[in-house]
Amino acid sequence: MDASVAAKQPQWLEKPVRISEQKWPEGTQPVVSIFCITYNHEKFIRDAIEGFLMQETTFPVEIFIHDDASRDKTQDLLKEYNLRYPGLFQLILQKENQYQKNRFRFIYEYLARQRGEFIAFCEGDDYWTDRKKIQKQVYLLRSKKNLSLVGHSTRIVSENGTPTHEPEIPGATWPKKIDLLTYLKGGSFGLHLSSWIARSAALRETDWIRGLAIGDVPMMLQLASQGEVAFIAESMSCYRRHGGSYWAANPGAWQAKANIQVFQAASRQFHGEARRLAGAAVCKHRFGLAETLYAEGKISQALWLLVRFCLERSILGSVDGVPSLETGARRFKQMLMQRPGNSPRKA
Numbered sequence: 001m002d003a004s005v006a007a008k009q010p011q012w013l014e015k016p017v018r019i020s021e022q023k024w025p026e027g028t029q030p031v032v033s034i035f036c037i038t039y040n041h042e043k044f045i046r047d048a049i050e051g052f053l054m055q056e057t058t059f060p061v062e063i064f065i066h067d068d069a070s071r072d073k074t075q076d077l078l079k080e081y082n083l084r085y086p087g088l089f090q091l092i093l094q095k096e097n098q099y100q101k102n103r104f105r106f107i108y109e110y111l112a113r114q115r116g117e118f119i120a121f122c123e124g125d126d127y128w129t130d131r132k133k134i135q136k137q138v139y140l141l142r143s144k145k146n147l148s149l150v151g152h153s154t155r156i157v158s159e160n161g162t163p164t165h166e167p168e169i170p171g172a173t174w175p176k177k178i179d180l181l182t183y184l185k186g187g188s189f190g191l192h193l194s195s196w197i198a199r200s201a202a203l204r205e206t207d208w209i210r211g212l213a214i215g216d217v218p219m220m221l222q223l224a225s226q227g228e229v230a231f232i233a234e235s236m237s238c239y240r241r242h243g244g245s246y247w248a249a250n251p252g253a254w255q256a257k258a259n260i261q262v263f264q265a266a267s268r269q270f271h272g273e274a275r276r277l278a279g280a281a282v283c284k285h286r287f288g289l290a291e292t293l294y295a296e297g298k299i300s301q302a303l304w305l306l307v308r309f310c311l312e313r314s315i316l317g318s319v320d321g322v323p324s325l326e327t328g329a330r331r332f333k334q335m336l337m338q339r340p341g342n343s344p345r346k347a
Contacts, residue, residue: 016056016135020085024060031059032134032197033116037107038065038124039097042072044240047161049081051128051237057135065124066092066110068099074124104215108206119200122237126194129155130236137197140230148202148227149220151191153235159242168235169195176231180224180270184277185320191220191229194237202226208269213258221266225274253296256289280319283312287323290331299339306332 008029013022034052038045052063067075075093082089098106111119118141120134130136137150156166170190175182183190193216202223209218223229263285266278290305310328 010060013058016058016132018053018131019055019057019061020053020088022057022060026087028060030062030116032057032061032118032120032138033114033200034061034063034120034122034134035111035114036063036065036122036124037068038070038074038078039068039099040070040072040074041124042070042074042077043159044125044127044242045074045077047127048122048124051122053085054131055128055134056131057138059138061134062090062116063088064090064092064110064114066106067094067124069094069097103211103213105210107215108203108210111200111203111206114200116200119196119198119203121196121198122194125240125242126192126238127240128194128237130234133236134197136232136234136236140232141197141199144230146228147199147230149191149196149198149223149229150232151195151197151229152232152237154192154195154237154239155235157238157240159240161238161240164241169239170231172233174231174233176233178224178229178231180221180274181277183220183224183229184266184274184281191231192237192239194239198223199227208265209262212262212265214262217259218262218265221262225270252292253289256285256292259285260289276316277319279312280316280322283309283316284322286312287328287331290335294335294338299335303332303335303339306335 008025008027010024010028036048036052038048041048049063055061065078067078078089078091078093082091092110118138120137122128133152137152140150141147153168153170153172155168156164158164169192174190178186178190198219203219206219206222209215209222212218220229260282263278263281267275267282270278286305286309290302290309293299293305294302306328309323310325310332313322313325313328316322
């Protein structure tokens with residue numbers, strides 16, 4: 001190996017050292033790229049960055065942060081850290097909000113540019129709590145080549161960081177390892193994004209998910225289609241609940257429609273049993289959307305969705321976790337009787 005190649009791929013350290021204190025030759029190839037997306041996270045971004053900086057590893061790490069045109073002082077804080085730790089950060093500070101222009105397309109474009117063999121995810125309002133987190137996960141990914149993603153348990157905290165009484169995500173009973181079919185059968189998202197470290201090669205082909213309204217569920221599907229997903233039953237990150245998050249700001253019908261869009265795309269992307277299970281997920285979320293719209297008083301829309309649900313459910317066959325055709329028909333009749341102008345017939 002010539003000197004230039006050796007400089008880019010140096011020997012790993014004998015013992016873990018804080019990444020903020022590591023010194024590597026210029027041009028060193030990082031083993032892990034930390035990938036952080038921020039938007040109006042002035043109150044939270046220090047917690048996220050300090051969680052990155054405290055990581056102790058035997059390998060080089062880079063920190064990539066994309067700010068999507070925050071209107072608060074988030075970008076000023078990012079510039080401050082960049083000056084304090086030269087060469088450690090890669091910052092993209094937008095002047096126009098990219099999500100509003102083309103949803104998550106920009107994220108996948110930047111993911112494809114990450115230099116690390118592995119990508120560790122954490123949004124700017126969440127944070128890591130274990131200084132050996134990425135060291136543990138990289139060890140597992142390196143030792144088991146069939147893995148595309150390693151995650152762990154995540155605690156839920158309030159806006160000010162106080163622990164809530166909610167159970168950890170995903171909980172101790174989540175399988176230690178799953179594949180795509182197991183994930184689709186499970187019916188729940190499971191691992192929180194702040195717990196992920198993924199093999200970057202598994203996220204290269206993402207054309208099928210680039211126009212979707214949400215990012216984490218389709219990325220999980222993509223990763224599970226490229227290898228197995230492993231779970232470490234240790235809490236090493238925190239998910240912060242607050243009103244400023246995009247998901248929390250768009251409850252109910254928007255979330256159901258976003259999930260329908262995701263699994264419709266998955267049913268076009270996958271084949272065989274995976275396609276059938278993705279279709280089952282569409283069916284389940286369509287039933288949920290009908291119930292949401294009914295609760296909002298949009299009975300005609302709910303009825304139309306139940307008609308589509310019944311048509312789709314009739315060809316699904318046996319599948320767990322999806323309301324039965326009989327349940328759909330019964331709810332249709334109940335909602336129909338509540339429609340303005342309808343009243344029960346007298347006996």
